[in-house]
Amino acid sequence: MIDPKIIREKKEIVIEALNKRGASFDMERLVAVDEERRVLIQESEKMKQEKNELSDEIGRIRKSGPIPKEKIDHLKELGTKIDELERRLKEVEREWEEMSLLIPNIPDKTVPIGTTEEENKVVKVWGEKPDFSFEPKPHWEIGEGLDILDFKRAAKITGSRFTLYKSFGALLERALINFMLDLHTEEHGYTEVLPPFIVNRDSMTGTGQLPKFEEELFKLEGLDYFLIPTAEVPVTNIFSNEILKEEELPVRFVAYTPCFRKEAGAHGKDTRGLTRQHQFNKVELVKFALPENSYEELEGLLLDAEDVLKKLGIHYRVSLLCTGDLGFSSAKTYDIEVWLPGQNVYREISSCSNFESFQARRAKIRYRKGNGKIEFVHTLNGSGLAIGRTVMAVLENYQQADGSITVPDVLIPYMRGIKRFPL
RNA sequence: GGAGAGGUGACCGAGUAGGCCGAAGGUGCUCGCCUGCUAAGCGAGUGUACGGCUAAAACCGUACCCAGGGUUCAAAUCCCUGCCUCUCCGCCA
DSSP states (O other): OOOHHHHHHOOOHHHHHHHHHHHOOOOOHHHHHHHHHHHHHEEEHHHHHHHHHHHHHHHHHHHOOOOOOOHHHHHHHHHHHHHHHHHHHHHHHHHHHHHHTTTTOOOOOTTOSSSSSSOOOEEEEEEEOOOOOOOOHHHHHHHHHTEEEEEEHHHHOOOOOOOOOTTHHHHHHHHHHHHHHHHHHHHHHHEEEOOOOOHHHHHHHHHHHHTTGGGGGGOTTSSEEESSSSSSHHHHGTTEEEEGGGGGGOEEEEEEEEOOOOOOOOOOOSOOSSSSSEEEEEEEEEEEOOGGGGGHHHHHHHHHHHEEEEEEEHHHHEEEETTTTOOOOSSEEEEEEEEEEETTEEEEEEEEEEEEEEEHHTTTEEEOOOOOOEEOOEEEEEEEHHHHHHHHHHHSSSTTTSSOOOOOOOGGGGGOOEEEEEE
């Protein structure tokens, strides 16, 4: 949610931001609703004041004598009027909130303006495309050939877009999770958390998945609970409705969780391999920062995520997303795109964003400043990294001419010492 | 799943024959004083949100004693529903 004061006093800023994103929104309507809301608040509160005063008076009179009937009648009448006003106010407030929750965040000034991902800006490149003496295969061919990824049986067990990992494949997945958790806790200063994988509606609304993207989520039958699409949701909501101390910030959490997504808008897209699954693992980085240095924290977060690929020795580049490609809640996002030689593409493996106070305002995450004032924190998060996509990257980049896979050095301790598969 | 108990401010903890309770007291914290010894004493202050007024405060008003309804002129206090916690029993990774 963006600051209601900005909508009220500087709606041009919001309109301009929406235009840059290519989003449409009836701002005039929202401003009108806001105005009506405030008028109703004033009217009803004035009446409540009168009612409270008269009620107190009756409390005092009662001690010394009978209560005049006309006073009670007058109060009853006031009560009826207040009820009416409150009913209208409730409707107006609901509309106001529904609308407010649908406005995307305002992009940071440094975000390039554009409409599609074509206009994202590559801002960093690390390493280079490896040379192969043979035609590198896509990971699904490697995986099925070595019998470490079984898509057919996963489809039998559940359906499409699920994977059964076997032997070296399962071990590699688990090794990557542990490697990343250790790296971020031991070298980058994050605290590990293991949150619930199911959350309620408030949490989903707090981080911005709801109300707009419900069709992307798996909802539990008969309950207002959802499977998490990313650890961002439970971890960011750790501090919902809390007031932190300024000196506690920044707080940095790292969490491993599975993620569940319907991929409703992706029919027929990325249907082969691990790229786009209904269930995948991810190690996520989440930060709560002071507003004045949240952008430094974003750069740091990006470096922390990049470090995983550096240590794995896999070529990647970093793109700064343009306004048209920016996620709903984000003010600024970097994507890390890993090189996949078997598919001859760069593929997003991490998305690092600063949400500024957008999520904090929805989830009511605040902090008390030195001078006693209370403000919203800034929240940030980024994948560090998506595990399934890292498995793709390892398989495709470390495949050998004989069809085997060598294990990146940093993973060997996490792989029971295995250096190559098959041996 | 069965039977009980309970959810009050940063924390502990009063307050249930409805009004004088945004809420005693204590602890913690902040500021000031005092003291000089690894501590104590004294004084003051210390919830949040929304609305109004402000340059900004101060200030005024409204709401909030888990959440949502209800009864009443009036509810932390009474009634209903939900959520959560605790104890006992049952069941179970």
